[in-house]
Amino acid sequence: xxxxxxxxxxxxxxxxxxxxxxxxxxxxxxxxxxxxxxxxxxxxxxxxxxxxxxxxxxxxxxxxxxxxxxxxxxxxxxxxxxxxxxxxxxxxxxxxxxxxxxxxxxxxxxxxxxxxxxxxxxxxxxxxxxxxxxxxxxxxxxxxxxxxxxxxxxxxxxxxxxxxxxxxxxxxxxxxxxxxxxxxxxxxxxxxxxxxxxxxxxxxxxxxxxxxxxxxxxxxxxxxxxxxxxxxxxxxxxxxxxxxxxxxxxxxxxxxxxxxxxxxxxxxxxxxxxxxxxxxxxxxxxxxxxxxxxxxxxxxxxxxxxxxxxxxxxxxxxxxxxxxxxxxxxxxxxxxxxxxxxxxx
Amino acid sequence: xxxxxxxxxxxxxxxxxxxxxxxxxxxxxxxxxxxxxxxxxxxxxxxxxxxxxxxxxxxxxxxxxxxxxxxxxxxxxxxxxxxxxxxxxxxxxxxxxxxxxxxxxxxxxxxxxxxxxxxxxxxxxxxxxxxxxxxxxxxxxxxxxxxxxxxxxxxxxxxxxxxxxxxxxxxxxxxxxxxxxxxxxxxxxxxxxxxxxxxxxxxxxxxxxxxxxxxxxxxxxxxxxxxxxxxxxxxxxxxxxxxxxxxxxxxxxxxxxxxxxxxxxxxxxxxxxxxxxx
Numbered sequence: 001x002x003x004x005x006x007x008x009x010x011x012x013x014x015x016x017x018x019x020x021x022x023x024x025x026x027x028x029x030x031x032x033x034x035x036x037x038x039x040x041x042x043x044x045x046x047x048x049x050x051x052x053x054x055x056x057x058x059x060x061x062x063x064x065x066x067x068x069x070x071x072x073x074x075x076x077x078x079x080x081x082x083x084x085x086x087x088x089x090x091x092x093x094x095x096x097x098x099x100x101x102x103x104x105x106x107x108x109x110x111x112x113x114x115x116x117x118x119x120x121x122x123x124x125x126x127x128x129x130x131x132x133x134x135x136x137x138x139x140x141x142x143x144x145x146x147x148x149x150x151x152x153x154x155x156x157x158x159x160x161x162x163x164x165x166x167x168x169x170x171x172x173x174x175x176x177x178x179x180x181x182x183x184x185x186x187x188x189x190x191x192x193x194x195x196x197x198x199x200x201x202x203x204x205x206x207x208x209x210x211x212x213x214x215x216x217x218x219x220x221x222x223x224x225x226x227x228x229x230x231x232x233x234x235x236x237x238x239x240x241x242x243x244x245x246x247x248x249x250x251x252x253x254x255x256x257x258x259x260x261x262x263x264x265x266x267x268x269x270x271x272x273x274x275x276x277x278x279x280x281x282x283x284x285x286x287x288x289x290x291x292x293x294x295x296x297x298x299x300x301x302x303x304x305x306x307x308x309x310x311x312x313x314x315x316x317x318x319x320x321x322x323x324x325x326x327x328x329x330x331x332x333x334x335x336x337x338x339x340x341x342x343x344x345x
Numbered sequence: 346x347x348x349x350x351x352x353x354x355x356x357x358x359x360x361x362x363x364x365x366x367x368x369x370x371x372x373x374x375x376x377x378x379x380x381x382x383x384x385x386x387x388x389x390x391x392x393x394x395x396x397x398x399x400x401x402x403x404x405x406x407x408x409x410x411x412x413x414x415x416x417x418x419x420x421x422x423x424x425x426x427x428x429x430x431x432x433x434x435x436x437x438x439x440x441x442x443x444x445x446x447x448x449x450x451x452x453x454x455x456x457x458x459x460x461x462x463x464x465x466x467x468x469x470x471x472x473x474x475x476x477x478x479x480x481x482x483x484x485x486x487x488x489x490x491x492x493x494x495x496x497x498x499x500x501x502x503x504x505x506x507x508x509x510x511x512x513x514x515x516x517x518x519x520x521x522x523x524x525x526x527x528x529x530x531x532x533x534x535x536x537x538x539x540x541x542x543x544x545x546x547x548x549x550x551x552x553x554x555x556x557x558x559x560x561x562x563x564x565x566x567x568x569x570x571x572x573x574x575x576x577x578x579x580x581x582x583x584x585x586x587x588x589x590x591x592x593x594x595x596x597x598x599x600x601x602x603x604x605x606x607x608x609x610x611x612x613x614x615x616x617x618x619x620x621x622x623x
Binding site for chain 2: 255
């Protein structure tokens, strides 16, 4: 029995070797393959249920930029998520939906969603597939009913064929729509910033100021903006207000102890994803660091990390400048210019 | 999430083999049909339409009302033998309607949905039937799903606090003050009420309100399934008990886990096993 197994293994190894021989001079094309960067944690996305293919990814990309998702065909995902600025919205503090309706929060940058446990500023959604439903059906975003979107897609001149090619289905339904969008968004991996290349020893050097900033960041910021994702994915009140118009995490947990808490955002590409905070109240990183250094408000749910001898995180002007220098190394232009994400039309 | 699925599969495999041990090899599996009948006290539910101001039903608190819609998910149907061995109806979700297994939707308006057949149950005798009202984490954390879990089709799904609504009841009552978020009512209907019971996060150490509820029936007589025996369990849901303690004037719109928990707490006692047809 054991012998048989060994023969079998030898056989398979032989097969694998003979395969790779043919491809010796060509690297495999990983454009449409999800690849976990070596300095990243394991992904959370359920790729087993929705494997990425070129057809599925391109379909998701087309839908992402299609205003058909909205009630009056005016708003697409791309309206508030612009690739040039890491899929954030540089124009608006609160995002703008159909009929010029003003949203309740700032549209976050998109990157590395395949590694996240929960989504949105309040973490109300626990799986990437379900993220678009919020945007499609909220009356201040796309204002459309998902059933109408599915009807529009099924009656479209091109989409039925594209879904057929991507998923081999004759009828479009919600999970196929959501799977296509997830294939596009799960592939948004930002891991080729100067910082990443430095940390993976890929020949990149950081300047003295950037290195000093990194060291400061590690002692003063990384307890929340932790690890390769630059977020510990927790919900915290960072002292923006004394009272809360937006309950934040408490909307989901319905707990007083979560009033005014919001998800710690990733800081990847942070230098280009202004405005900042859940309501977009700050326009520069200087304003953000001034807030942490001098502007933190007391309240019952204020984060313990911001309660020291004095409120907030005391920083000198030099330290602020060095931290900002470091934060700039998280900008990933390979990601913001990656042609595979670009709206083809 | 995946662990749960694996566990359920393991349990079912285990029960297959252990049940088989003390039976002859010719044992054939059987089925159990759960037949749900929705009632209000001594009466059948009479479905109304929106705007109808006749109120054929009365709460235990003596408030009149009618019912326009009543629906709930049933999942994790479990049979336990007297030796403690359990058969758990395997659960799976996927993008095609047929991919969804082990999760069922009972809606008052669709008679065909009232009967749920659990097939391929290992032959044996069982002393306990239980099921969950709602869809637990496995049904959500595997991602977007079709059929009765497709929000463009039959599913009720909370986008903002993502998950499936375990149970929903909507209707009208003179004392109700209107529910702008009811699915089957116009937003300005002054007498509508809508109770959407959701909240599936049962995370150790977290404080989420968990509203999916297990309904358990301990059987007075052993239930024989398999080898040609395919019984039916006749189960009632009594809406009087389901909304016991709720005053329409104080609660017309229940749309969050916390708000829905008084209805959720009533679920285990609102279902009753009336009879078993062997």
